[in-house]
Amino acid sequence: MSVKLEKVVETFYENLEQGRITGRKCKQCGAVEFPPVYACNSCGSTDMEWVEISGKAKMYSIVMPAPLSMKPEYKSLGKFAYGEVEIEEGARLNAVVRGMTKKKRKEIMENKKLPVSCHAAIYQRDGYKTVVFDLDEEQ
Numbered sequence: 001m002s003v004k005l006e007k008v009v010e011t012f013y014e015n016l017e018q019g020r021i022t023g024r025k026c027k028q029c030g031a032v033e034f035p036p037v038y039a040c041n042s043c044g045s046t047d048m049e050w051v052e053i054s055g056k057a058k059m060y061s062i063v064m065p066a067p068l069s070m071k072p073e074y075k076s077l078g079k080f081a082y083g084e085v086e087i088e089e090g091a092r093l094n095a096v097v098r099g100m101t102k103k104k105r106k107e108i109m110e111n112k113k114l115p116v117s118c119h120a121a122i123y124q125r126d127g128y129k130t131v132v133f134d135l136d137e138e139q
């Protein structure tokens, strides 16, 4: 990992410690990258600034975790799934989405409700904070 990228990652985690979920906005084309990257994925510019994201997002796909692959540190997440999430600002990422059960997934798939609304939350892992998403209640 380059030193510059390390610095970006460091700032991202420092912001999380202060309760702020941040991405990087490209000053050239306006694209917002999340999780933050050093150079814009859309135009390659390195002229980027930190912005707080709204947290609003949509989940486009749902992958239930395989029970046997469940890592112990994931236990405190409760029910969750993996999925492709697009934040309001436009960036897409693969993320953990809490509050998803097999039953909910079935209902969402049967009623063709994707994408479903969710929002970003700060999750305390062992010794550091990270970002997960919570399924919005009204689906």
Ligand SMILES: [Zn+2]
Binding pocket: 026, 027, 028, 029, 030, 031, 040, 041, 042, 043, 044, 045
């Ligand atoms: Zn750009």
